[in-house]
Amino acid sequence: MTLLLTLVAAVVVTCIWYTSEKARQMKVSMLCYMFWGASLMWMVDAIAEYIELRAEYFQPALQDMLNDTFLGVSVIALALVVWVLTLLVKDPLGVLRPAAQNK
């Protein structure tokens, strides 16, 4: 479930990056790298788990699935927080700099 959620996030963010010039200016590519990197790594983890568990891998317990969903959402939230902090520090659109100069 974590892999699935991260993969969906990677695809959505890539589509936003591709279609919007403003998104590219706002360093959405950073989110693309984070989500794609994590998705690829979790894919290897999933393959290793599949080799071990076979068909059982696709029948997780409800409790495990809920925990994995919660983890997946938390991972996306963490990546978004890292991106927003980077955005505020780098200020690619120059929104914060004029405000700081006016003070």
Add this chain to the structure above:
Amino acid sequence: MACFVVPGVEAIVTTIVTKELEKKEQKEMELNLEKGANVSELQKERFSAKLKKLNYLLYGGSGLLAFEHLWHGEIEPFFPFLTAARNPLDIPEVLHEMSTVGVGMAVLVTAAWGVMTYVSSKMEKTATEAVKEK
């Protein structure tokens, strides 16, 4: 257990290589400018810039995976950092996971970056040739 350590270490190594390459490419660019090189040639995406993308993939991926390991209680913020390292009997299992899953992760991410770089280089080359023909 500690699979994310392998791509994390690779990220550190590629960052050092990127920094060194940047310095080298900067010197080369300055030399070429002095020789009167074409500006369009200098606008090509440098290899260090391409390598930076691999760094972002590796840092981003291993960072989020580290969070997952923290979530599952496999790593902790104090020594020995890996909970499995507390018991010496678990260490061979950690090393086995690092050498299989960890190396697999690093290889897959690097291969994906390689394909991405190859395709973008081809596209860049095609675009440059199209401009030259005009």
